[in-house]
Amino acid sequence: xxxxxxxxxxxxxxxxxxxxLIITLSVFALxxxxxxxxxxxxxxxxxxxxxxxxxxxxxAEVPKLMLIGGALPAALCILSGLFSRTLIxxxxxxxxxxxxxxxxxxxxxxxxxxxxxxxxxxxxxPRISKETWGCGILAQHPTMEYTSxxxxxxxxxxxxxxxxxxxxxxxxxxxTKGSIFKSGTASIHLIKFFExxxxxxxxxxxxxxxxxxxxxxxxxxxxxxxxxxxxxxxLMIFTRFFA
Amino acid sequence: MSFSFLADPAFLEETVRxxxxxxxxxxxxxxxxxxIASLLTVYTVQSLLLVLxxxxxxxxxxxxxxxxxxxxxxxxxxxxxxxxxNMIGEKIKISRDMKxxxxxxxxxxxxxxALILLAYVFLSGFISEFVLGKLFFMGAVIGLSLTxxxxxxxxxxxxxxxxxxxxxxxxxxxxxxxxxxxxxxFIIEILIIIDLMILVLLTTILAIGLDSTIEEYHNRLxxxxxxxxxxx
Amino acid sequence: xxxSFILFALLNTxxxxxxxxxxxxxxxxxxxxxxxxxxxxxxxxxxxxxxLMQKEVVYSPNSSGIMRIAPYLNLSVIIVATxxxxxxxxxxxxxxxxxxxxxxxLLAIERFFTALCxxxxxxxxxxxxxxxxxxxxxxxxxxxxxxxxxLAYVLKTVNxxxxxxxxxxxxxxxxxxxxxxxISLFIIIIVETxxxxxxxxxxxxxxxxxxxxxxxxxxGKNLALIEFTHAVKQIILMAILINILIPWGLAIRLTFAGxxxxxxxFLVKAxxxxxxxxxxxxxxxKMRLFRLPGxxxxxxxxxxxxxxMEAFT
Numbered sequence: 001x002x003x004x005x006x007x008x009x010x011x012x013x014x015x016x017x018x019x020x021l022i023i024t025l026s027v028f029a030l031x032x033x034x035x036x037x038x039x040x041x042x043x044x045x046x047x048x049x050x051x052x053x054x055x056x057x058x059x060a061e062v063p064k065l066m067l068i069g070g071a072l073p074a075a076l077c078i079l080s081g082l083f084s085r086t087l088i089x090x091x092x093x094x095x096x097x098x099x100x101x102x103x104x105x106x107x108x109x110x111x112x113x114x115x116x117x118x119x120x121x122x123x124x125x126p127r128i129s130k131e132t133w134g135c136g137i138l139a140q141h142p143t144m145e146y147t148s149x150x151x152x153x154x155x156x157x158x159x160x161x162x163x164x165x166x167x168x169x170x171x172x173x174x175x176t177k178g179s180i181f182k183s184g185t186a187s188i189h190l191i192k193f194f195e196x197x198x199x200x201x202x203x204x205x206x207x208x209x210x211x212x213x214x215x216x217x218x219x220x221x222x223x224x225x226x227x228x229x230x231x232x233x234x235l236m237i238f239t240r241f242f243a
Numbered sequence: 244m245s246f247s248f249l250a251d252p253a254f255l256e257e258t259v260r261x262x263x264x265x266x267x268x269x270x271x272x273x274x275x276x277x278x279i280a281s282l283l284t285v286y287t288v289q290s291l292l293l294v295l296x297x298x299x300x301x302x303x304x305x306x307x308x309x310x311x312x313x314x315x316x317x318x319x320x321x322x323x324x325x326x327x328x329n330m331i332g333e334k335i336k337i338s339r340d341m342k343x344x345x346x347x348x349x350x351x352x353x354x355x356x357a358l359i360l361l362a363y364v365f366l367s368g369f370i371s372e373f374v375l376g377k378l379f380f381m382g383a384v385i386g387l388s389l390t391x392x393x394x395x396x397x398x399x400x401x402x403x404x405x406x407x408x409x410x411x412x413x414x415x416x417x418x419x420x421x422x423x424x425x426x427x428x429f430i431i432e433i434l435i436i437i438d439l440m441i442l443v444l445l446t447t448i449l450a451i452g453l454d455s456t457i458e459e460y461h462n463r464l465x466x467x468x469x470x471x472x473x474x475x
Numbered sequence: 476x477x478x479s480f481i482l483f484a485l486l487n488t489x490x491x492x493x494x495x496x497x498x499x500x501x502x503x504x505x506x507x508x509x510x511x512x513x514x515x516x517x518x519x520x521x522x523x524x525x526x527l528m529q530k531e532v533v534y535s536p537n538s539s540g541i542m543r544i545a546p547y548l549n550l551s552v553i554i555v556a557t558x559x560x561x562x563x564x565x566x567x568x569x570x571x572x573x574x575x576x577x578x579x580x581l582l583a584i585e586r587f588f589t590a591l592c593x594x595x596x597x598x599x600x601x602x603x604x605x606x607x608x609x610x611x612x613x614x615x616x617x618x619x620x621x622x623x624x625x626l627a628y629v630l631k632t633v634n635x636x637x638x639x640x641x642x643x644x645x646x647x648x649x650x651x652x653x654x655x656x657x658i659s660l661f662i663i664i665i666v667e668t669x670x671x672x673x674x675x676x677x678x679x680x681x682x683x684x685x686x687x688x689x690x691x692x693x694x695g696k697n698l699a700l701i702e703f704t705h706a707v708k709q710i711i712l713m714a715i716l717i718n719i720l721i722p723w724g725l726a727i728r729l730t731f732a733g734x735x736x737x738x739x740x741f742l743v744k745a746x747x748x749x750x751x752x753x754x755x756x757x758x759x760x761k762m763r764l765f766r767l768p769g770x771x772x773x774x775x776x777x778x779x780x781x782x783x784m785e786a787f788t
Contacts, residue, residue, distance in 0.1 A: 026620060026779070029620035030617050039587070129534070131536060132538075152610075158614060352775075
């Protein structure tokens, strides 16, 4: 519906408002595309293909009653999307496309396609091969798959001016000349924008000012007596020469 | 299909608007392109678009000075100045301008969009668009944006020849602004052309030096590295 | 939903399914001629699809149900997307079929499932293809939205059926801004169908694969369905460009002669566009992967200027 509102904004009279809407529309589209990328990464890395860590190998499904807690909001999302036209028409008079009809058409077409190609190909059903083709490497190993950091690496590189990523790595070598690698760590660190650009400079400025002020109010009795002495002298000079 | 819609003023206005978009696109290419030969071609195309805009404006308005401006721009900026720069470029073989100061091409395109908006906001404070007409106001905004984008080229590119093209873009922007906002008398137009010539000539003199033999000029050029933008 | 819409659905989908492999071969032939060779014959794509249908389907033991249902789901989503783009005649659009935003998200669903298939078998190529595709399509998304928003601004509607009625109904061009939008649409065709300079559809080297990497694990009739999906996606994107820029010949009312005329006109216009795409591809080399956002940014600048021009007047 947000997109519909953006697209219908052409009759607006104020050109600057339209420009602002266009800018926010493009950023919104970028956000939604990045959200789709995130979900591909999430679903793909977590659930598909070989398990990547020891912990994932031992993962077991939770009891069925716990699944209901997650399944219920998911089902509500899907149903409110499919039945969105009836829901909206109950409250507002806005015309939006009918998702239920579309969903039914998609499922129907899927069934038609399946029926159409069901009998083609050699009989006996699909064959399960021994392993995924690995370009000549003999046994498929989980470290050959894409990791989640590797999946999002193009996005990190494309947007590196915004994210200010720091890629840091340490290496420990087994020999003195630095040629036999023993172990190492690598990390990708994105700046926390609000903390590093907004809060920290203000906090540093405040602590700078307060460090100067604290020299003046340091709790020693002599300093306060000095202040009283300076005040008395100033009063004397002021009343004699200026009042 | 009758072609009488081509003389319709609304259609001509829309065509001029389309030409505005192409002019800004050429400025964006000058900002972000790395190949020097294509930079010169893009500048020639930009000047040609200006000639077309002047011709279309003549068809809308009927002011004969516009035709004279179009002819002068055609001769000087589309034919003469590119030939001149080509002659210089043949003696010095530079082909690519790889590095950028302060602004990468992607960021400079975003900054250009902001500059266009800034020009719009700035000009709408001075010139009310109901006095001038929407097309003329748009032309003034585009002229100002072209000048600002030319200034962007001046500081963000390294090689001198690109900076010269950026300055020429700025002149194009001023010309566009003047065509739409002021009654540009012919003499001012000639003055602008003369100062363009002086600029290109000056750069060549600085590069060549007061000697006139080609061999000495080559040696001096190699030593001083003037056309390659300094010590880089 | 009346009878004319059901007739439209059958005719439109049937026509698109019939001619889409032809245009894939046509583009390949144009590229071959540009390289000085003869190239495959024009009906070769049909023979290839038939050959793939006869082969057996092989699944990796690591793949899951995604790999099994994704080809069917992709083809059905793209077939539903063809309902949104009228090619033979323009019917009354019921219930929001024809909405631009839904069309864009149908294409996004297809991309989503193809990317999941790439990760499914656990090969390195698939993951690489998925990651590159999703990153690059995230960067082209603002340009696509702005180009379609510009269309909505100029033609004052968000429905493809109404848009084509407006452009095909007026004897003169509606606005020269449509020429600018069609340049943006051309760039979107190049990006969405994975043609040079974005991605080389003829290569299988890992330096240059984006789209081919994800479908490397498919075989048999699944691969046939995926290739077919690719061809249909190409032709509906071409149809949008054609019907916005040069729509004359598209039948607005349902008559038999009108149908035949618009089919013939479409074949001629699409062949011209296919030749143009082939020549454009032959004149460029594939760009380095991280230079592509610069190219997309230029396209975004262009679309943003178009829509700013519309907004300021």
